[in-house]
Amino acid sequence: MLFRCKNCGGNIVxxxxxxxxxxxxxxxxxxxxxxxxxxxxxxxxxxxxxxxxPIELKEHTSATKCPSCGTYMVVDxxxxxxxxxxxxxxxxxxxxxxxxxxxxxxxKRPFTPMGFLSNASIDKMEGTYVPFFMYDYKSDMNYRxxxxxxxxxxxxxxxxxxxxYYDIIREMNANFNKVPVDASIEMxxxxxxxxxxxxxxxxxxxxxxxxxxFMAEKYNMGEKSLTPRAEAKVKRDSHAMISETVxxxxxxxxxxxxxxxxxxxVDYALLPVWEYVFNYLGKDYKFxxxxxxxxxxxxxxxxxxxxxxxxxxxxxxxxxxxxLIRMAMLVL
Amino acid sequence: MQRYFKYxxxxxIITAVIALVCIIVRVATGSPEQxxxxxxxxxxxxxxxxxxxxxxxxSQVFELEALIAAVENKTQCDIAVITLNESLEGRYSxxxxxxVMEYADDFADQNKMGYDKAYGNSIVFVDNLYREPSTGKVYxxxxxxxxxMSQLSQSECESIMDDALENLTDYSxxxxxxxxxxxxxxxxxxxxSIESGARIAAENMKPVYILASALxxxxxxxxxxxxxxxxxxxxxxxxxxxxGRPNITRKQDIFxxxxxxxxxxxxxxxxxxxxxxxxxxxxxxxxxxxx
Numbered sequence: 001m002l003f004r005c006k007n008c009g010g011n012i013v014x015x016x017x018x019x020x021x022x023x024x025x026x027x028x029x030x031x032x033x034x035x036x037x038x039x040x041x042x043x044x045x046x047x048x049x050x051x052x053x054p055i056e057l058k059e060h061t062s063a064t065k066c067p068s069c070g071t072y073m074v075v076d077x078x079x080x081x082x083x084x085x086x087x088x089x090x091x092x093x094x095x096x097x098x099x100x101x102x103x104x105x106x107x108k109r110p111f112t113p114m115g116f117l118s119n120a121s122i123d124k125m126e127g128t129y130v131p132f133f134m135y136d137y138k139s140d141m142n143y144r145x146x147x148x149x150x151x152x153x154x155x156x157x158x159x160x161x162x163x164x165y166y167d168i169i170r171e172m173n174a175n176f177n178k179v180p181v182d183a184s185i186e187m188x189x190x191x192x193x194x195x196x197x198x199x200x201x202x203x204x205x206x207x208x209x210x211x212x213x214f215m216a217e218k219y220n221m222g223e224k225s226l227t228p229r230a231e232a233k234v235k236r237d238s239h240a241m242i243s244e245t246v247x248x249x250x251x252x253x254x255x256x257x258x259x260x261x262x263x264x265x266v267d268y269a270l271l272p273v274w275e276y277v278f279n280y281l282g283k284d285y286k287f288x289x290x291x292x293x294x295x296x297x298x299x300x301x302x303x304x305x306x307x308x309x310x311x312x313x314x315x316x317x318x319x320x321x322x323x324l325i326r327m328a329m330l331v332l
Numbered sequence: 333m334q335r336y337f338k339y340x341x342x343x344x345i346i347t348a349v350i351a352l353v354c355i356i357v358r359v360a361t362g363s364p365e366q367x368x369x370x371x372x373x374x375x376x377x378x379x380x381x382x383x384x385x386x387x388x389x390x391s392q393v394f395e396l397e398a399l400i401a402a403v404e405n406k407t408q409c410d411i412a413v414i415t416l417n418e419s420l421e422g423r424y425s426x427x428x429x430x431x432v433m434e435y436a437d438d439f440a441d442q443n444k445m446g447y448d449k450a451y452g453n454s455i456v457f458v459d460n461l462y463r464e465p466s467t468g469k470v471y472x473x474x475x476x477x478x479x480x481m482s483q484l485s486q487s488e489c490e491s492i493m494d495d496a497l498e499n500l501t502d503y504s505x506x507x508x509x510x511x512x513x514x515x516x517x518x519x520x521x522x523x524x525s526i527e528s529g530a531r532i533a534a535e536n537m538k539p540v541y542i543l544a545s546a547l548x549x550x551x552x553x554x555x556x557x558x559x560x561x562x563x564x565x566x567x568x569x570x571x572x573x574x575x576g577r578p579n580i581t582r583k584q585d586i587f588x589x590x591x592x593x594x595x596x597x598x599x600x601x602x603x604x605x606x607x608x609x610x611x612x613x614x615x616x617x618x619x620x621x622x623x
Binding site: 109110111141146147154156157158159160161162163164165166167168169170171172173174175176177178179191193194196197236237238240241244245295296297298299302307309310311312313314315316317318319320321322323324325326327328329330331332 | 336339340343344347350351353354355357358361530531533534535537539542543545546547549550551553554557558561562563564565566567568569570571572573574577578579580581582583584585586587588589590591592593594595596597
């Protein structure tokens with residue numbers, strides 16, 4: 001499907017700044033009409049409803065852009081039925097804002113190569129809705145340990161050390177709401193974890209129109225196969241919560257910890273991510289911007305000639321200053 | 333290139349300003365002022381080095397004399413360097429480590445040493461290479477009087493000798509007495525604060541140190557900027573927890589037992605010392621060294 005402007009016939013996209021469907025051609029707001037695909041459904045390709053060019057579809061792509069005319073389209077059967085997302089956070093950061101955030105984060109790094117974040121390369125950046133499963137869990141925690149507290153004092157002749165031993169007992173439970181785990185093979189798990197947290201107050205019921213103007217994927221694997229990752233997150237956080245209640249001890253030994261997570265519910269959600277890819281010396285460097293909070297991630301490439309040039313400059317400046325200061329001090 | 337100059341703009345400006353200040357200081361500071369010449373006409377000695385032990389060669393004595401002449405002018409003190417190789421046992425009633433002190437004090441008094449007047453500003457350094465059989469040690473002393481006494485404390489005299497004589501072991505050919513005595517003489521104005529701290533620091537700041545620290549700092553700079561951090565974790569243990577905290581159903585810290593150990597405290601005591609009077613009745617300060 002695609003969204004067409006009732007006023008001018010142009011392709012309407014979701015505008016994060018205006019929080020509305022907006023026609024980039026005639027600036028009409030909310031003038032969209034949904035155009036369903038008319039041709040017979042072929043799994044791996046589509047004909048662009050706007051220009052008629054063929055569009056290749058990757059296995060999990062649920063929204064994409066026509067490479068010929070730039071029209072954004074949604075792959076109907078990948079957002080329907082079992083693939084209907086329950087929830088979505090629409091893009092809140094526009095492309096311009098994402099560019100600005102990337103510049104703000106990385107411009108101060110001196111060793112990035114020429115062309116990094118250049119307009120030519122950054123304009124190709126696309127926003128992607130990444131599929132996530134969100135797990136609700138109840139976690140029961142049980143903890144026992146022996147802790148010691150040490151007190152020292154002294155009189156004129158002796159120094160005394162008193163060691164007190166305590167039985168530490170903690171029993172607690174916690175309800176975890178919507179622990180997110182990405183269901184995309186292409187997206188790096190570690191990066192997706194670092195992009196957290198999203199602000200769940202802005203979670204909405206899914207609407208297809210939010211996908212217009214962006215890339216999207218359906219979930220690549222089922223929620224059951226991702227349960228271990230969700231459980232690991234719950235266990236990690238549970239362990240940390242227990243640790244936070246144990247304080248003031250010099251040593252803690254013989255710790256016995258039991259964490260029992262129980263899965264309560266799962267939601268399928270799409271979360272917004274801007275991804276900028278920069279190729280340097282044959283290697284792709286990926287940078288992510290959280291499409292809602294604006295958090296920026298990524299490891300910048302290092303240009304060796306620049307390292308040498310800048311390093312030598314710093315060395316030269318300090319050497320010159322050192323000798324000049326020495327020269328001046330010798331006559332004082 | 334544009335990015336390079338933009339990046340280094342402020343460091344370049346700072347470097348240029350500091351460089352300018354240094355050059356102005358260098359140009360504006362004239363030659364050091366001339367100090368007053370010696371005015372003591374009663375002194376019984378005309379040279380400064382008394383090489384009784386023969387540890388120095390004639391040419392070394394000559395060179396040391398020249399160094400002392402310059403230092404005397406700078407410090408306004410009459411300076412004598414005496415090398416002995418004889419036992420002083422039985423000559424003085426004081427303990428073994430003070431024999432060299434008595435010797436030095438007497439030397440200054442008997443020769444009416446002083447830069448300004450007789451019994452005036454003087455510094456006498458005695459190094460007795462003879463290993464006193466009663467203690468098995470080699471003793472040295474720096475005796476000071478008047479201006480030198482007020483400007484060189486006992487601990488400063490000891491520091492001079494600790495520094496200069498540290499490589500000397502025994503009366504053997506491998507010991508470089510000449511280098512050690514030169515060091516003693518050249519350290520005197522430093523410890524008397526005649527030379528400014530800035531100048532001493534500059535002399536210690538050898539070119540190789542400047543290059544090494546520049547290399548070190550630029551390496552640190554490169555290392556800091558090399559590895560760009562991927563991003564930091566911005567979730568906490570309770571980010572996804574309802575109400576932002578767990579329900580704690582039981583939280584107990586039950587006291588089991590305690591044990592006490594005790595350790596004896598070591599104590600120490602210290603002491604001090606001041607100036608003294610020579611047999612000739614003149615006040616002397618200074619400090620000793622043994623090896």
